[in-house]
Amino acid sequence: MATSDVTVLGAWPSPYVNRVVMALKIKSVEYELVETNPHRKSELLLKSNPVHKKVPVLIHADKTICESLIIVQYIDDAWTNGPSILPSDPYDRAIARFWAAYIDEKLRDAKEDEAKTAILEKIYEGLLLLEEAFINCSKGKAFFGGDSVGYLDIALGCQVGWLKVTEILSGAKFLDETKIPCLVRWAERLYSDSCVKDVMLETHMLLEVFNKFQAMSTAASA
Amino acid sequence: MATSDVTVLGAWPSPYVNRVVMALKIKSVEYELVETNPHRKSELLLKSNPVHKKVPVLIHADKTICESLIIVQYIDDAWTNGPSILPSDPYDRAIARFWAAYIDEKLRDAKEDEAKTAILEKIYEGLLLLEEAFINCSKGKAFFGGDSVGYLDIALGCQVGWLKVTEILSGAKFLDETKIPCLVRWAERLYSDSCVKDVMLETHMLLEVFNKFQAMSTAASA
Structure with a gap:
């Protein structure tokens, strides 16, 4: 439909x-x-x-x-005719909801009132747990949702571009293959998945947006 | 089952x-x-x-x-055999999820780091919006969920006992029939509904718990 x-x-x-x-x-x-x-x-x-x-x-x-x-x-x-986004099993759905809420707590709410090092620490810690979550949820398949992009892939996937921008700006290394190899490969798959690759947020474009906002805010306070 | x-x-x-x-x-x-x-x-x-x-x-x-x-x-x-807790219509489900998240934001997250008057103000403000939400969701029926207790009734209902305790402790009047008449009557119905009345949190018991914790905390800091 x-x-x-x-x-x-x-x-x-x-x-x-x-x-x-x-x-x-x-x-x-x-x-x-x-x-x-x-x-x-x-x-x-x-x-x-x-x-x-x-x-x-x-x-x-x-x-x-x-x-x-x-x-x-x-x-x-x-739109029930398309591929399912949430898992069909009640327990798998609950787990997907749990980690999606966790992502928002760690990656969104963290940004507002904390010191930079505390934020970076929270992101590191969050990604380590999400690496484990990926192993449990994907059950050896390509995505959190199994063979295709699902709820948790969407919940975390939208953050990958901004994580890369934060890496550039802070010098931190989040998507580190030695620490979170599964998530690093998962992110690569998302950027080449036929279904979502054209809507994945690109680092260079986000960086441009960030720089533009920085310039505007500097001009406003000058 | x-x-x-x-x-x-x-x-x-x-x-x-x-x-x-x-x-x-x-x-x-x-x-x-x-x-x-x-x-x-x-x-x-x-x-x-x-x-x-x-x-x-x-x-x-x-x-x-x-x-x-x-x-x-x-x-x-x-447990799909029992009565449905979430509405069956996709839009009604979304609205129920929206207000449930709002309740947690207003009534839970408010309690942690704000001044007392700011918290009371947030609760008042929240209840006024929830009065409106009740009118829209219940469509003239007894509960947010229609004829029987559903997701939003559970999400907000669990807070009624503690709201009453907060009224006693702060002197504020939250469940005010002149301001939120529909919610006041809804709360009364919850406390007499055959399905949940025996698990609704009773004010005098919660007040006892509160006083016990207060005494313990005073003793610990003495």
């Missing part, structure tokens, strides 16, 4: 918007991305997500859904 | 443990509650939830699931 009554309010460099885009690609759902500046909130954004006032927002016909992981689950529930 | 191979690691006054207990009651699943002191973490707790080291933990045969809302969804997925 491909429809064109699907709109995503988002900004392409946002890892959370990227999750929604990946899920729509997997389900072959046509959509329109309405670029929405997260710093200058549009009327449509404020009306669509009055509680959090954040992207992404998915508008499907007359329905509005917010919060990236909730949107991804909605997409899986609403 | 009622089994006795279900164990909950928890402490009965915990609202998050209460969610799991409510969901098991709704599904008529027999379980054993292993009282687990959250301040003196048992070996079993550390082994079962090495990432967060927190209750509740659900152990179902050889499977271990953590995080209350994830456990409730697991219970709904694993």
Whole structure:
């Protein structure tokens, strides 16, 4: 079921918007991305997500859904004809939800009020646990979701581009083959998977966005 | 499907443990509650939830699931014979997940590092939005979930007892019929619903627990 009554309010460099885009690609759902500046909130954004006032927002016909992981689950529930995004087994689903929530806790919430070294430490620690999670969830297959890209691949995959940017900016080495070999190879597979490779966030483009924002913020405070 | 191979690691006054207990009651699943002191973490707790080291933990045969809302969804997925906990419609499910996450953000995460007045303000604000959410979700029926107790009823219902305790301790009035009439009547219905009334957290018992902890903490610092 491909429809064109699907709109995503988002900004392409946002890892959370990227999750929604990946899920729509997997389900072959046509959509329109309405670029929405997260710093200058549009009327449509404020009306669509009055509680959090954040992207992404998915508008499907007359329905509005917010919060990236909730949107991804909605997409899986609403377009049942495409490949499944969440695992079908109740326990596997629970584990996927657990690690997805963990990713947001470690990689999103960490960024706001902590010292740089503490943040880097949290990311390292998180990736080591996620390496183990990958081994358990993938059961020897290519992705967290098995043979194809699933919920956890989306939840973590959207962060890979920004992790690489953080490596460049901080000098840290996150995607280290000696420490997390499975995750490093998993990330490479994501960037070459026919289903999502054209929506994976590219490091050089994110770096450009970052530099642009830095320049704007320097100019504003000058 | 009622089994006795279900164990909950928890402490009965915990609202998050209460969610799991409510969901098991709704599904008529027999379980054993292993009282687990959250301040003196048992070996079993550390082994079962090495990432967060927190209750509740659900152990179902050889499977271990953590995080209350994830456990409730697991219970709904694993025991399909009982009444549904999450709505069946994809959009209604998304909305239920959205507000459940909101409840945790407003009522749990608020408690950790903020001034008392800021916390009370957040709770007021949250309840006003949840009053609106109730009107939209219940569609004129008794519960968020419609005719019977569902996911959002569980997510918020577990907090009612502690809200009443906070009212007594702070002098604030949260469950105010002039401001949130639908939620006040909804809470009364929960406390008399045949399915969950015997597991709803009672104010006087929670107050006793609170006073005991206060006394212990005073003694420890004396």
